[in-house]
Amino acid sequence: MPRTRRRRAVPNADDGPPATRSRMTVGDSGVSLSEGRHKLVTDEKFMEMNKVLNNIDEENGLKFIEADFHIEDNRKDHHTLEYEHKDLIVRRGQPFTLMLKFDQHVYTSDLITLQFCIGDRPLQSKRTVVRVPVLFHSSETLSTAENWSAVINERSGQSVSVTVTPSAEAMVGKYQLFVETKRNDKENRQQAKSPIYVLFNAWCKDDAVYMADDDLKEEYVLNEKGRLWRGTVNNFGGSPWNFGQFEDVSLDAALYVLQKAKITGPALGNPVIVTRTFTAQTNSMDDRGILEGRWAQDFPQPSTKPWIWTGSADILEQFMEKKKTVKYGQCWVFSGVLCTLCRAVGIPCRSVTNFESAHDSDGSVTIDVHWNEAGEPVEELNDSIWNFHVWNEAWFKRTDLPSGNDGWQVIDATPQESSGGLMQCGPAPLSAIKAGNVYYNYDTPFVFAEVNGDRIHWEVKKDGSMECIYIEKYKVGRFISTKAVGSNEREDLTSAYKFKEGSDAERAAVRHAFKFGSRREQKVYKPEAEDVSFKITIPPVVATGKDFNVQLDLKNNGNSIRDVKATLTALTSFYTGVPSDRIKCQTFEITLDPDQEKSIDIDVLADDYMELLKPDALIQVYAKARVQQTGQAFVREDTVDLSPSMEVDVLKLQAPERVNRSEPFELRMKFTNPLKIPITKGMFRIEAAHIVRSKVIPIKQTIAPGAEVVETCVLTAKLLGQTEILVNFSSDQMVGIYASTNLYVHI
Secondary structure, X not given: OOOEOOOOOOOOHHHOOOOOOOOOOEOOXXXXXXXXXXXXXXXXXXXXXXXXXXXXXXXXXXXXXXXXXXXXXXXXXXXXXXXXXXXXXXXXXXXXXXXXXXXOOOOOXXXXXXXXXXXXXXXXXXXXXXXXXXXXXXXXOOOOOOOOEEEEEEEEOOEEEEEEXXXXXXXXEEEEEEEEEEEOOEEEEEEOOXXXXXXXXXXXXXXXXXXXXXXXXXXXXXXXXXXXXXEEOOEEEEEEEEOOOOOHHHHHHHHHHHHHOOOOHHHHHOHHHHHHHHHHHHEOOOOOOOEEEOOOOOOOOOOOOHHHOOEOHHHHHHHHHHOOOEEEEOHHHHHHHHHHHHHHOOOOEEEEEEEEEEOOOOOOOEEEEEEEOOOOEOHXXXXXXXXXXXXXXXXXXXXXXXXXXXXXXXXXXXXXXXEOOEOOOOOEEHHXXXXXXXXXXXXXXXXXXXXXXXXXXXXXXXXXXEEEEEEEOOOOOEEEEEEOOOOOOEEEOHHHHOOOOOOHHHHHHHHHHHOOOOXXXXXXXXXXXXXEEEEEEXXXXXXXXXXXXXXXXXXXXXXXXXXXXXXXXXXXXXXXXXXXXXXXXXXXXXXXXXXXXXXXXXXXXXXXXXXXXXXXXXXXXXXXXXXXXXXXXXXXXXXXXXXXXXXXXXXXXXXXXXXXXXXEEEEEEEEEOOOOOOEOOOEEEEEEOOOEEEEEEEOOOOXXXXXXXXXXXXXXXXXXXXXXXXXXXXXXXXXXEEEEEEEEEEO
């Protein structure tokens, strides 16, 4: 279904989290607010009615004493050894071994049942209580409907070794284990002291998230370090990000938001539902989720500006500590957190950046730009094209769709347009996006427009009517990027999202998608007379504080005189493509004889823009020209990036390559001011998985042009193995400066 714009009140994050599910909600009159909708039951009454959740202790029966979960061996086999949680963490569809100890010798005549319970009110009828008979021989055929199994491997006196295999479709989450026995009509049931976590399993062929390639699993499930591509189409780079999916807060947060969204029962085993829920819960627009977005010049305090974050764990820790929305994020921060949630529960996931990313607000799968008759942009009416937008892809089967739609699915936590009444997006199959099959769930039309929508330019007449004057077919969806497997290099994914620009297949996909858009009855694609050619020259990257020039070249290729009215406009803007302050606007009237060439230009001076520049350091340049005799139009909008080149090495780190666990070591940070102006209110922010979650070092002095500042910090590593230290530098004049260094921790 097309996504529709929806105005809604944004909840105040300071109001705190929504109340947990009320057992008995009572209004001012003393009458239950839920009376008449469902029968309310107290926790005590529920436990009384649901007897399988109660311990039973009958004399002369076989009584369970304790369980050895073989945590290290099982977690190693299940690729969960890296989790900071100390409990047993396993992946569904794969066996694990328990040693059960009883108060007496165990005989083959004894009946043993393992009962796994998930959720705050588990019920067998809801499949949240799973009862698994323990078989004494693997050849026995007894099994449960949920396809869990438990078989005794070895029996030694009062202990038995049991191999348990959860269903490959098991609900993901935290289970409580009960061990139930029956001997000579004497029943006993005791709860194990520790919980068991069950996750999705990319190593299991029967799991919907199965991934055949080991290198891909290593990258998209197990790698805590990543790169998020940011910048402009002419100046971009990969910023380091610490996903930290193995930190204790990450798994806790992932399971908490699923519970908060009231995802229960078999839905907890469905990656379609789980990932879609994560996209809604990561932002705060509807449900006071993890992170509040803000795209503005000012950021009310206390808060953290989006470009200061270097990883997900600090955000999740703040959220879980108070169960209140964290301030603030922008698209790459939402993507980093969403990737962490997915990997924490075992769903393969990666962050993906789309440069020149369109925002279709009406389900037309096109992007609308409006101009007045004077040639000036009407910014208030325009769909935006973000310089870059970061979303995610998650890997799983789409059993809810026709064949051919398995594999990578686009999911997006950045709040843009409402879907199903919530700010959520996806999963949308990549195969459907590429083919223009925008009728497949979820939100495929919106994502298609982001990467392959045509840009429709409208001229707004004085009476309010509009005329389509120009169509840009190849503006959006450039250099679609993700971190390469096994390295920090960029992998280009553009060909996975669309066919080669201008090819018959690409145009066919656009026409196919357009047929299902909200503008399918509107005839915007029509032949145009063109005998004047236009070429605009805009410097893609300019040093902050420098002047620059914008030039439009015109040539009359026809046999008749042509009169052209052209307007050049420059405005400051945010990376979302939303313009802010107008810097300069100039209109020209040009007469071209046959075969004649002319040029017009404007100078944009540093004095014109410095006080107006936004933190993203971007200027949008608009050009519109209209041939009076034929109605031919030319329009263009491009971005001038005034931030330092992503290739400039202004932040350098120095640390040992190898350190001992629990022994302090020193990190040295050096920043060199690359600007022609002084830098004020600088700060370093340090983060490293299992070393330091977040540490800020403010720089008190002003940094002159070309000057250096050096700071040191003492850190201590907690866990063995390879890790990465991330450092971010930000100031009033510069943001988004990152560096990283690898570190190996040994005994």
